[in-house]
Amino acid sequence: MKAVARWLLAALLVAAGVSHLTWGRRGYRITVPDWATKALRTDKDMIVVASGAVEIMLGAALVVLPADRTRVGAIVAAFFVAVLPGNVHQWRTGRSAPLMRTDRSRFVRLFLQVPLIAWTLWSTRSDEVAR
Incomplete structure (x- = not known):
């Protein structure tokens, strides 16, 4: 069950990331607060592109780094x-x-x-850590 949940989460992250880089890129700039551009010293488009790339990488990491899934899960939760x-x-x-x-x-x-955060932490928690 956790493996299926993890794969679904990975697919969600990759799909969201792709949307940030393609069809939704322009629209997502609206969600970036002005203070974020000042704090990061960049523009809204770059923040959208970077967040999309991070989502794709995190989704991929959930699948290709099974030995690090708890650590990757914590990073995904922090991203959320x-x-x-x-x-x-x-x-x-x-x-x-x-x-x-x-x-x-x-x-x-x-x-x-x-x-989303609960789903992430549950689906990436090692069974050994859970005991």
């Missing part, structure tokens, strides 16, 4: 925490982005972070 300010910004500003065109969808998206 790191992108939360962008989700909050999008909700507060009411800006539409790919798949987030209504206030309700943007609000619900905020609460999906917790299950």
